[in-house]
Amino acid sequence: HMTGDASKFIDLTPKRSGHVTYGDNNRGKILGIGRIGTNFSTSIENVLLVEGLKHSLLSVS
Template sequence: MTEDPSKFSSLKLKNEGFVTYGDNNKGRILGHGNIGNSSSLTLIENVFLVEGSET
């Protein structure tokens, strides 16, 4: 998960609920998508775009 939308090669924006971090703080899931590209074999799929991510 990341809070930087510029990292995504494809992104579907959709309110998808919340994630809870190890310290019990919450971040809102704003969407999901892929980072990287399949032609260079560096594709990471189903990454969450999260508001308030601590990563």
């Protein structure tokens, strides 16, 4: 799970390194990891905050 919108996080831990690679081989810098949602009972954890990401991505399996 990834988003570029820091305001969506209810809990965020900054990261100093790391990148994600997109399907077109471009890369985005990981700025943090945390939990998004309206509160802790309705939230998604382990979401990456990625610099410049314009759309939120959710992986369901």
